[in-house]
Amino acid sequence: MKRLSRPVIERLPRYYHYLRELTNSHNGETVSSHQLAEMMGIDDTLVRRDLAAISVRGQPKVGYPAGEALRTIRHVLGLDERKRAILVGAGRLGGAIASYRGFGDFGLEIVAVFDRAAGQVGPELGGVPVHPTEGIEDFLAERPVDFAILTLPAEAAQVMADRLFAAGVRGLWNFAPVALEAPEGTIIRNELLSSGLAEISYRLAQGNLLRDAEDFS
Amino acid sequence: MKRLSRPVIERLPRYYHYLRELTNSHNGETVSSHQLAEMMGIDDTLVRRDLAAISVRGQPKVGYPAGEALRTIRHVLGLDERKRAILVGAGRLGGAIASYRGFGDFGLEIVAVFDRAAGQVGPELGGVPVHPTEGIEDFLAERPVDFAILTLPAEAAQVMADRLFAAGVRGLWNFAPVALEAPEGTIIRNELLSSGLAEISYRLAQGNLLRDAEDFS
DNA sequence: TAGATTGTTAATCGATTAACAATC
DNA sequence: TAGATTGTTAATCGATTAACAATC
Numbered sequence: 001m002k003r004l005s006r007p008v009i010e011r012l013p014r015y016y017h018y019l020r021e022l023t024n025s026h027n028g029e030t031v032s033s034h035q036l037a038e039m040m041g042i043d044d045t046l047v048r049r050d051l052a053a054i055s056v057r058g059q060p061k062v063g064y065p066a067g068e069a070l071r072t073i074r075h076v077l078g079l080d081e082r083k084r085a086i087l088v089g090a091g092r093l094g095g096a097i098a099s100y101r102g103f104g105d106f107g108l109e110i111v112a113v114f115d116r117a118a119g120q121v122g123p124e125l126g127g128v129p130v131h132p133t134e135g136i137e138d139f140l141a142e143r144p145v146d147f148a149i150l151t152l153p154a155e156a157a158q159v160m161a162d163r164l165f166a167a168g169v170r171g172l173w174n175f176a177p178v179a180l181e182a183p184e185g186t187i188i189r190n191e192l193l194s195s196g197l198a199e200i201s202y203r204l205a206q207g208n209l210l211r212d213a214e215d216f217s
Numbered sequence: 218m219k220r221l222s223r224p225v226i227e228r229l230p231r232y233y234h235y236l237r238e239l240t241n242s243h244n245g246e247t248v249s250s251h252q253l254a255e256m257m258g259i260d261d262t263l264v265r266r267d268l269a270a271i272s273v274r275g276q277p278k279v280g281y282p283a284g285e286a287l288r289t290i291r292h293v294l295g296l297d298e299r300k301r302a303i304l305v306g307a308g309r310l311g312g313a314i315a316s317y318r319g320f321g322d323f324g325l326e327i328v329a330v331f332d333r334a335a336g337q338v339g340p341e342l343g344g345v346p347v348h349p350t351e352g353i354e355d356f357l358a359e360r361p362v363d364f365a366i367l368t369l370p371a372e373a374a375q376v377m378a379d380r381l382f383a384a385g386v387r388g389l390w391n392f393a394p395v396a397l398e399a400p401e402g403t404i405i406r407n408e409l410l411s412s413g414l415a416e417i418s419y420r421l422a423q424g425n426l427l428r429d430a431e432d433f434s
Numbered sequence: 435t436a437g438a439t440t441g442t443t444a445a446t447c448g449a450t451t452a453a454c455a456a457t458c
Numbered sequence: 459t460a461g462a463t464t465g466t467t468a469a470t471c472g473a474t475t476a477a478c479a480a481t482c
Contacts, residue, residue, distance in 0.1 A: 004419075007474090009415075009416060012419075014412075017409075049442090049475095058441085059481090059482065060481045061437075061439050063439075064440090076419070077415045077418050078418040078419055078422025091313070102394050107418060171420070173414065177319050179231065187417065192230065201300060204300065204363055204388055205298060222449075249462090265466090269465065275465085277465085279464090280463070
């Protein structure tokens with residue numbers, strides 16, 4: 001398969017979301033590009049183009065097979081592969097992520113939590129064992145992971161990121177409110193939640209309260 | 218000022234972030250488009266274009282005034298205006314957001330937290346008073362807010378969103394893992410955290426570990 | 435068959451980048 | 459002045475949408 005463009009990659013989880021809704025409400029054997037387009041707030045040509053890009057074929061006059069589309073998206077995004085991760089920083093946000101069960105559907109398995117003050121956190125967080133930060137390197141040497149989730153304060157984030165990459169971590173899902181640098185050959189996704197707040201602020205300030213198709217991100 | 222395009226709006230918080238770093242490390246009186254471009258991982262022409270769009274003028278041979286650029290972005294994004302919000306859903310994620318102080322720099326003031334089981338949460342969360350959900354309408358009638366932050370489970374989210382909009386809320390910052398519908402004339406931003414996970418999953422699956430300028434979102 | 439819907443090519447649109455003149 | 463950097467116009471690039479033929 002050709003490498004997908006960024007816009008397509010960003011739409012796939014949304015297709016996935018809506019297709020799941022459709023297939024749950026058992027009237028969802030097939031779905032037309034028009035239906036999906038309406039749910040997504042985009043043009044139906046774009047839906048057909050996206051589905052073609054991941055080789056989901058429809059039938060004229062009938063539509064697309066919803067279940068197959070769902071499975072294909074799962075596969076293309078790699079959601080059907082287990083991804084082992086550690087979480088660093090057992091603050092409130094870290095606790096929320098460690099406890100949230102929904103990521104399991106996306107193949108995520110958090111195998112350990114690390115915190116400077118592990119003792120104060122307790123032996124487990126969201127059912128995951130908590131260890132002191134010092135032990136990260138040893139842990140990773142024995143049990144490598146696919147990526148790390150970073151939920152530390154801004155000040156501590158870059159240092160920890162460097163440490164993690166040095167210890168062989170290949171990817172980082174960063175929730176610290178700072179844009180982190182990653183070395184060549186690794187992947188990083190910075191979730192700057194304040195960007196969302198900035199957008200809301202801008203739109204409120206503009207008095208631009210009209211909702212458009214782009215409200216989903 | 219002309220209405221800004223979505224890509225520009227998404228870059229402004231990042232400029233803001235880097236400009237703040239620069240001005241903190243006191244060698245930051247002026248900054249060149251080249252410097253900013255490097256930090257952002259984008260072309261320097263784009264930086265000049267963006268700054269021009271918000272009427273920040275530079276001086277040939279010198280660069281752009283960092284402090285002024287910072288203030289202008291604050292103003293354009295409306296970060297210098299106080300935004301009053303309520304937070305609905307005092308789970309772990311809600312607690313993390315209510316407790317996080319950094320949003321204050323963006324003008325956010327969370328004035329109340331609501332939860333179905335307010336009694337179990339306690340009288341305060343992150344220093345904000347906690348009330349039972351039943352009281353939302355009365356509260357908003359007396360003390361209107363600019364928007365609401367939603368940190369509920371997926372099942373409860375749409376019903377609560379409808380309730381909030383009916384009670385006159387004009388904007389919604391939604392962290393529930395579901396894309397919510399908003400009525401005409403209101404704004405909504407859905408933070409689907411699982412989209413970030415999907416992207417990481419895809420990139421790991423592709424073995425595409427090369428970091429590019431797009432790693433920031 | 436007629437009608438609906440897919441699949442794809444061509445046109446459009448918008449954002450980014452290249453080129454370069456203006457300017458301090 | 460010479461050189462560096464801005465500001466802007468033109469070119470390019472990529473994504474979306476329009477048009478429409480193919481097809482069940």
